[in-house]
Amino acid sequence: MANTEITEQDRRKAEICLNCAICKIARRKQRGLAFLFVKWLEGGACPYCKAYEKVYGRKAHEPIPDG
Secondary structure, eight states, rough: OOOOOOHHHHHHHHHHHHHOOOHHHHHHHHHHHHHHHHHHHTTTTOHHHHHHHHHHHOOTSSSSOOO
């Protein structure tokens, strides 16, 4: 079984993704070039997007829920 424990390193990487300008635009607008780029990149090329998904339980391009 894969290691699903969230480490401090995962949290730091997820924080970088949370503050990434491209990812922020993709989460906010949900369309356009930034959205498509993040959606394509998060699959395996970006360790920060992977960590974001692991820590927050949603893809880097998905909007942050209200509340």
